[in-house]
Amino acid sequence: MISIHDLWKDYNSKTALRGIDLEIEEGEIFGLLGPNGSGKSTLMRTILGITKPTKGKVRVNNVDPSESETEVKKMVGYVPESPHLYESLSPREFFEFIGSVRGVPTDSLERVERLIDAFEIKDEVNNDIGSLSFGMRQKVSIIAALIHNPKVLILDECMNGLDPKSVRVLKEFLNSFSERKGTVVYSTHVLEVAEKMCDRVAILRKGNVEAVGSVEELREILKSQSLEDVFFKVTEEEDFEPIIRALEETL
């Protein structure tokens, strides 16, 4: 579903992505892990076509997002790290607006009502977005990303600020989404969420993919007890080279 080959991104003098190769299959829940600044958000934005690659190839369902951003946006729902919401609209007005931008017929906005119920924002659905708590705003941007029934979901740290019940709702939603062949790319700092939810994860460090596989495989390769151990082994500065060499030998 998503194919990335030798992807590089420079911002002025800074190189954010250094030759990323990744294949993400249809129906997969794919986790992107890595310390701050490792390139997760940049990678997600290049998949969407919002950020243009300096070099390399990105395809979403065989479409090049840097050439057909609109076509890719039809297939993909995106929850950015810091969503831009219209403060003076209510969530309901915002969903109607997003629905019309995405070309969703008004009668299928019934989906929206179900999402409003599931994420429990009913009580605040007519208040100004500007007055909502951080977690509520996060739910609004998640619902907005789902309105056009996308094939792919790109979620940048989207569990931040959610209460445990909403995390649960979102996790269950993502599981049934992937059972129905939906593809999820999901970045997080919360390793235990990735461990429970993701079919495979990639660990990024300084714009490189340092390890990719199922949590099981990575644990095995790195002789680690948990994904957290794997994460620290892969991302820590000290004793890093031997690990990479061990990985290269094993993969």
Ligand code: ADP
């Ligand atoms: P992450 O999401 O893993 O924290 P980012 O993709 O946001 O990482 O950032 C990767 C690197 O690229 C960082 O060094 C960051 O400072 C830099 N970067 C990200 N966006 C921009 C931008 N718009 N302009 C310049 N540098 C950027």
Ligand code: MG
């Ligand atoms: Mg980020």
